[in-house]
Amino acid sequence: EAGVAQSPRYKIIEKRQSVAFWCxxxxxxxxxxxxxxxxxxxxxxxxxxxxxxxxxxSQLPKDRFSAERLKGVDSTLKIQPAKLEDSAVYLCxxxxxxxxxxxxxxxxxxRLTVL
Amino acid sequence: xxxxxxxxxxLSVQEGDSAVIKCTYSDSASNYFPWYKQELGKGPQLxxxxxxxxxxxxxxxxxxxxxxxxKHFSLHITETQPEDSAVYFCxxxxPSGTYKYIFGTGTRLKVLA
Numbered sequence: 001e002a003g004v005a006q007s008p009r010y011k012i013i014e015k016r017q018s019v020a021f022w023c024x025x026x027x028x029x030x031x032x033x034x035x036x037x038x039x040x041x042x043x044x045x046x047x048x049x050x051x052x053x054x055x056x057x058s059q060l061p062k063d064r065f066s067a068e069r070l071k072g073v074d075s076t077l078k079i080q081p082a083k084l085e086d087s088a089v090y091l092c093x094x095x096x097x098x099x100x101x102x103x104x105x106x107x108x109x110x111r112l113t114v115l
Numbered sequence: 116x117x118x119x120x121x122x123x124x125x126l127s128v129q130e131g132d133s134a135v136i137k138c139t140y141s142d143s144a145s146n147y148f149p150w151y152k153q154e155l156g157k158g159p160q161l162x163x164x165x166x167x168x169x170x171x172x173x174x175x176x177x178x179x180x181x182x183x184x185x186k187h188f189s190l191h192i193t194e195t196q197p198e199d200s201a202v203y204f205c206x207x208x209x210p211s212g213t214y215k216y217i218f219g220t221g222t223r224l225k226v227l228a
Contacts, residue, residue: 093158
């Protein structure tokens with residue numbers, strides 16, 4: 001079974017530039033999460049999708065971050081304009097639908113450096 | 116807001132010794148407590164989990180204990196090996212809360228050969 005795919009693995013941009021990250025979850029997983037992991041900290045939820053609907057985006061800085069999951073499969077997270085404090089690893093995770101609690105399957109992450 | 120505290124932030128043990136990592140959560144409605152291992156350059160991977168109706172769970176060299184009254188849960192690794200070196204995260208899950216999974220701040224475990 002293929003795991004969660006993310007790209008790009010690494011991205012370096014100047015502040016005020018834009019960046020986009022892509023995630024393809026495990027086939028059949030209806031729930032998709034984007035987490036931000038700042039160095040030395042635990043993952044912090046940015047947004048959670050169930051199929052193509054948003055379940056929770058309360059911690060997403062909506063003035064600069066946006067995310068979509070148009071067909072309920074893969075997802076894109078965009079940052080525009082980027083700030084220095086956005087330097088982090090952006091982790092995508094998925095889990096099967098219908099499970100109230102259960103394992104999150106993470107991708108390897110996209111490391112963003114903002115200069 | 117709700118949070119999960121994790122201690123220690125770093126832990127060094129000799130190969131073959133035991134390692135214990137502790138977490139405390141604040142949301143009493145949390146009912147699922149997973150532990151994830153994150154190796155360098157990779158995403159976190161589930162190593163063991165426990166649900167609120169169980170006090171202890173073991174899987175070979177790793178075990179997790181849960182004290183719901185005190186809102187504590189701990190990861191125990193026995194007979195540590197160099198490949199156990201990684202960052203470990205605990206998490207608490209509330210299926211009805213605003214924040215579904217809340218992660219701890221992580222423990223960097225180093226097993227010295």
